[in-house]
Every structure is written in C-alpha cells, then in structure tokens.
Amino acid sequence: MTSPALAEPLPSSVRKPGRVKSLMTTYRVPLSIIALCLLPWLLPSKALAVNVLVYGVVAVGYNLLFGYTGLLSFGHAAFVGAGAYITGIAIGQFGVPWYAAVLLGVIGGGLLAFAIGALSTRTRGIYFSMVTLALAQLVYYVALQASSWTGGENGLRGFTVNKINLLGYDINFLDPVNKYYVLMAFAALALWVVSRILNSPFGAAIEAIRENERRARTCGYNVERTKLLSFTLSGTICALGGTMSALHLAFVPLDSLHYHASGMIVMMTLLGGASSFFGPFVGALVFLVMEDVFSLWTSHWQIIVGSIFVLFVLFLPKGIWGTFLARFVR
Amino acid sequence: MDTELILMQLFSGVALGAILVLTALGLSIIFGMLGVVNFAHGALFMVGAYAGLWVASLTGSFWWGLLVAPVMIGLFGMLIEYFLIRPLYGRSIDDPLLLTFGLSYVLVEGVRIVFGTDGIPFPTPPALTGVLDLGVGFFPIYRIFVVGVVFVVVLLLWLGLEKTRFGLIVRAGARDPTMMRVLGVDISKVWLLVFGLGVGLASLGGVLSGPMRSVNPEMGSLVLAEAFVVTVIGGLGSLLGSIIAGLAVGIVISMTALFAPEMATIVMFALMALVLLVRPQGLFGKLA
Numbered sequence: 001m002t003s004p005a006l007a008e009p010l011p012s013s014v015r016k017p018g019r020v021k022s023l024m025t026t027y028r029v030p031l032s033i034i035a036l037c038l039l040p041w042l043l044p045s046k047a048l049a050v051n052v053l054v055y056g057v058v059a060v061g062y063n064l065l066f067g068y069t070g071l072l073s074f075g076h077a078a079f080v081g082a083g084a085y086i087t088g089i090a091i092g093q094f095g096v097p098w099y100a101a102v103l104l105g106v107i108g109g110g111l112l113a114f115a116i117g118a119l120s121t122r123t124r125g126i127y128f129s130m131v132t133l134a135l136a137q138l139v140y141y142v143a144l145q146a147s148s149w150t151g152g153e154n155g156l157r158g159f160t161v162n163k164i165n166l167l168g169y170d171i172n173f174l175d176p177v178n179k180y181y182v183l184m185a186f187a188a189l190a191l192w193v194v195s196r197i198l199n200s201p202f203g204a205a206i207e208a209i210r211e212n213e214r215r216a217r218t219c220g221y222n223v224e225r226t227k228l229l230s231f232t233l234s235g236t237i238c239a240l241g242g243t244m245s246a247l248h249l250a251f252v253p254l255d256s257l258h259y260h261a262s263g264m265i266v267m268m269t270l271l272g273g274a275s276s277f278f279g280p281f282v283g284a285l286v287f288l289v290m291e292d293v294f295s296l297w298t299s300h301w302q303i304i305v306g307s308i309f310v311l312f313v314l315f316l317p318k319g320i321w322g323t324f325l326a327r328f329v330r
Numbered sequence: 331m332d333t334e335l336i337l338m339q340l341f342s343g344v345a346l347g348a349i350l351v352l353t354a355l356g357l358s359i360i361f362g363m364l365g366v367v368n369f370a371h372g373a374l375f376m377v378g379a380y381a382g383l384w385v386a387s388l389t390g391s392f393w394w395g396l397l398v399a400p401v402m403i404g405l406f407g408m409l410i411e412y413f414l415i416r417p418l419y420g421r422s423i424d425d426p427l428l429l430t431f432g433l434s435y436v437l438v439e440g441v442r443i444v445f446g447t448d449g450i451p452f453p454t455p456p457a458l459t460g461v462l463d464l465g466v467g468f469f470p471i472y473r474i475f476v477v478g479v480v481f482v483v484v485l486l487l488w489l490g491l492e493k494t495r496f497g498l499i500v501r502a503g504a505r506d507p508t509m510m511r512v513l514g515v516d517i518s519k520v521w522l523l524v525f526g527l528g529v530g531l532a533s534l535g536g537v538l539s540g541p542m543r544s545v546n547p548e549m550g551s552l553v554l555a556e557a558f559v560v561t562v563i564g565g566l567g568s569l570l571g572s573i574i575a576g577l578a579v580g581i582v583i584s585m586t587a588l589f590a591p592e593m594a595t596i597v598m599f600a601l602m603a604l605v606l607l608v609r610p611q612g613l614f615g616k617l618a
Binding site: 072119120122123124125126127129130131133134135137138141142145258259260263266267270300302303305306307309310313314317 | 361365367414417418421423424425427428429431432433434435436438439440442443551555558559561562566592593595596599600602603606607610611
C-alpha cells in the first residue's frame with residue numbers, strides 16, 4: 001500500500017546521532033545513576049522520590065516492549081502487581097528473608113509475563129492491546145477472589161520490612177533516605193540490564209520488528225519468539241518495580257493490578273517519550289509530581305491528568321524528553 | 331438443581347448477553363470502519379446510563395431517557411470523532427487508542443464531579459416491573475423487554491447495513507476507503523456517522539442496563555473489559571461474531587454464577603484465552 005518515497009527521511013533511531021547525543025547514549029547508565037543520586041534532594045518529599053524510583057523502573061521496563069518493540073500492552077500492571085504480591089506473601093506468610101522474597105517476586109512476575117505473552121503475542125496489531133488488557137483483568141479478578149492469600153479487596157498487609165542486613169551492618173529500612181538508596185541499587189541494576197539488552201543484537205532485532213515486522217520476518221528473524229522474549233523481559237523488569245513498591249509501602253493495594261494501573265504506566269511512558277531511554281523515567285517523575293501537586297488542589301485530579309494526556313497524544317506524541325531531544329540535542 | 335432455576339438463569343444470561351451484544355457491536359463497527367479501538371467505550375456506556383437517568387428524572391418518564399440519551403451521547407461521540415480522533419488519522423493505529431484511554435479518565439472524573447462518586451439507583455419503569463409466568467418459570471418483564479429491544483435494534487442495524495444505500499457505502503468504505511474517495515464519496519462524513527452510531531449503541535446499552543445494576547462512575551471499566559472479551563472471541567469487525575459471542579459470554583457468565591459464583595467474572599477471560607489458543611483471529615474473524 002505505502003510505497004517508500006525516496007525523499008522520506010530515515011527515522012531518528014536510524015539516523016547517525018550527533019556528538020552530544022552519542023555521548024549521552026554511551027554513558028546513559030552512569031548519567032542516570034548520577035541523576036538518581038540527586039533526585040531525593042530535589043523533590044519535596046523522600047516518599048515521592050521512592051515512588052519515582054519504583055515507577056521509573058516500571059516505565060523503563062515497559063518501554064522495552066512499547067517503545068522499542070512497538071507493542072502497546074495494556075496489561076503490565078499484572079506483572080508489577082504479581083511482583084509486589086509474591087514478595088509480600090513470601091515475607092508475611094512464609095517468613096522468607098527480604099532478598100529472597102525480591103528474587104521470588106521477580107521470577108514469579110517473569111513467569112506470569114511469559115504465560116500472558118505466549119497467549120497475547122499470537123495476536124496481531126490492535127488485538128494485542130485488547131488481549132493484554134483482558135488477560136491482566138483475569139489476574140485482577142483472581143487476586144480479588146483468592147482473598148485468603150491476597151487480602152482481596154483490602155489489599156495485602158502485614159509484611160513490614162524494618163531492617164535490612166547489608167554486609168554485616170543493620171540498616172534501618174524505615175528511614176526514607178536509607179530506603180531510597182537501597183532501592184536505588186535495584187533501579188540502577190534494572191537500568192543497566194535494559195541498556196545492555198538494547199545494545200545487544202537482540203536489541204537491534206526488536207527495533208527491526210518495530211520498524212517493519214514483515215521485513216524483519218523476511219530477514220529470517222523469528223518474530224514471534226523475539227516478541228515473546230521482549231514481553232517476558234519487559235514484564236520481569238516491571239515485576240522488579242513491583243517488589244520495590246512492596247518493600248517501600250509494606251502494602252499492596254488490589255488496584256495495583258487493575259488495568260487503570262496499566263494505563264498509568266502507558267501514560268507515564270508517553271508523557272516522557274517512548275522513543276528514548278530516559279523518557280519513561282522523566283515521564284514517571286512528571287506524572288507523580290503532577291499527581292502530588294494536583295491532588296492537593298482537588299480530589300478530581302484525574303480529570304486534569306487525563307486532559308493533559310489527551311493533549312500530549314494530539315500535539316506532543318514524542319513526549320517531554322523526546323521533544324527536548326529532537327529540538328535541542330544533536 | 332431443578333430445571334426451572336436453570337432456565338431462569340439461562341434467560342438472565344441472554345439478557346446480560348444482549349447488553350454485551352450492543353456494546354460489542356458498537357466497538358466492532360467503529361473498528362471495522364475507522365480502524366479505531368475505542369478505549370472510551372466503557373466510559374461512554376456509563377455516561378449513557380447517567381444521561382438516561384438524567385433525562386428520565388427531568389421528564390419523569392423512562393421512555394424519554396431511553397430514546398433521547400443514546401441520540402444525545404451519539405452526537406457527543408460525533409464531536410469526539412470530529413475534534414479529537416480525526417487529527418490522528420494517518421498516524422500510528424495506537425494513537426486513537428491512547429487518546430480515547432485518556433478521554434475515559436476525563437469522562438469518568440467529569441461524571442464524578444457532576445453526579446457524585448456514589449452509585450445512584452436507576453428505578454425500573456412501572457410498566458415493566460414484575461414477572462411474567464411463561465409456564466416453565468417466572469421471568470422478569472424488564473429483562474424480556476431488554477432482549478426485545480436489542481433484537482429490534484440488531485435487526486434494524488442489519489437491514490440498514492444490508493438493504494440501504496448508506497449501508498452499502500459503509501460496507502464498501504470498510505473494505506477500501508481510498509476507492510470510495512475515488513468514486514466521489516465523502517468518506518469522512520460516513521466515519522463521523524459510524525462513530526456516532528457506535529457510541530450511541532454503547533449508551534443505549536448503558537441506559538438499558540441501568541435498572542439491572544445500579545449506576546456508578548466505575549461501571550464502565552468492567553464493561554470495557556467485557557466488550558473486549560466478546561469482540562476478541564467473536565472476531566473484531568465481524569457483526570455476526572459480536573452477536574454470537576455476546577450471547578455466549580452472557581450465558582456462560584450467568585450459568586457459572588449459578589454453580590460457582592466466585593468464578594463468574596473469571597470464566598469469560600478463561601474462555602477468551604481458550605479461543606486465542608485455538609483461533610487467534612476469533613471465531614468469525616478473518617486473518618489479518
């Protein structure tokens with residue numbers, strides 16, 4: 001249908017980047033760690049900073065699928081929630097040490113992502129968004145019914161982590177600054193993993209699928225398996241975000257599994273810009289700060305956030321960070 | 331378990347399915363024609379229910395609510411298509427989906443501001459209260475009425491699409507919009523009308539379901555998930571698929587509610603997963 005016009009410019013991801021941009025790409029992990037170290041001192045509260053950390057990891061993980069593979073999932077709350085619930089249940093009901101509970105949460109969330117991905121990547125195009133939403137709602141209703149495990153509508157409570165033993169030192173985990181820097185180590189790990197994935201041949205393959213699925217298939221890539229792997233990796237990183245939020249809040253609300261939570265992840269990613277590495281993190285920061293500010297004014301802050309999102313889709317589809325990069329950074 | 335109870339529950343399932351059919355049909359014709367998945371469909375269903383309640387309390391008659399609200403919300407849908415979705419044609423297919431998702435936030439919160447966050451009871455019109463003895467059991471008159479209305483609407487829709495000139499243009503436009511333009515048809519007007527029609531169907535579903543469940547701002551989110559399940563099972567863009575899958579899902583939900591109430595919501599998602607394993611394009615969908 002669409003014939004490739006000769007004058008058509010290459011997509012920005014293919015064009016050779018300028019000096020500043022290529023430096024930023026090379027050092028993206030150290031740069032983001034520096035930014036994360038400063039973050040709690042720039043925000044009004046430390047709790048907000050931890051929230052940004054959690055949702056930053058979730059959005060960056062999500063963007064592996066949305067921004068880089070080009071698949072719009074509306075079900076990633078299921079993996080965030082699964083990570084959080086498994087961590088909470090492991091600590092609260094089985095007395096598992098916190099680090100093992102984090103590992104269990106990440107593995108469990110990853111397995112769920114593999115199962116949901118195996119079903120949803122069988123579908124094409126617009127179906128994918130609907131199927132991921134519906135399967136994630138299935139997880140929501142299962143968690144609602146399995147109330148003896150999950151606490152049902154009231155959410156999961158009773159697994160507070162007070163102290164963390166690190167190399168022989170007891171760290172008071174209730175202190176927000178300590179909590180932030182412990183969780184930041186996880187965030188840095190997640191960012192490094194995502195960056196490493198994007199630099200690998202696999203990273204090139206998922207971008208090839210995003211740009212032109214048929215061409216990638218013709219080049220011999222196994223598109224279905226690559227999509228499934230990308231889905232699973234993305235869900236696993238989101239599950240890590242979920243376990244971080246469980247440690248942070250010592251509470252898992254049932255709503256964290258609802259598709260509105262998935263939509264929130266999508267909004268954050270798009271607000272920041274899905275076409276860039278830092279974009280989703282910036283989006284999470286902006287979204288949570290907006291929530292913090294607007295919810296002080298009015299309980300109806302969602303109408304403001306929804307309107308802003310609609311305007312972004314219409315006029316600024318590259319998001320804040322993506323537009324900034326396109327305008328000012330060569 | 332006696333047969334009377336099973337029959338009554340089966341009929342509840344048909345009534346529930348009838349509402350699902352309306353919602354899924356709206357979603358499906360919008361997709362078939364415009365290639366847009368309307369994520370605000372559930373929210374518009376909810377807005378329709380509130381509009382019906384509002385008109386009914388203003389005029390004192392349920393019938394005005396039933397007639398006026400879908401037209402009103404259908405026109406509102408046309409405004410949405412014209413001002414918000416039209417600028418996105420030619421961009422990624424994900425963009426209208428994202429936009430309508432954001433819009434659903436605005437609609438839900440807007441209704442909360444105007445009508446409050448609590449649910450409002452929607453009284454059954456006096457003429458339709460009570461039960462009817464059909465010899466095999468007692469059936470609520472209102473549910474019989476709902477099934478009747480949906481039957482008539484679906485029949486009219488079918489006649490309109492298959493037997494009229496406008497229907498011909500719609501069907502041709504869904505297949506090849508460029509060719510329709512070449513033939514001199516202003517396809518953007520057809521898109522406007524089809525979007526309005528789809529939204530109107532959703533809000534009719536909202537008004538009809540009002541007396542069966544109470545009306546609250548969050549009612550749309552389950553409806554959206556249900557409509558997705560039905561269209562995925564039936565095949566997106568297939569009207570026959572939406573009708574059969576809608577009724578089937580309604581019946582399966584209410585039969586499960588009879589035997590294992592805690593599984594009632596879960597079972598439809600499991601059904602969808604099963605269909606995806608066997609036929610990823612849906613029962614009546616064509617391979618993309």
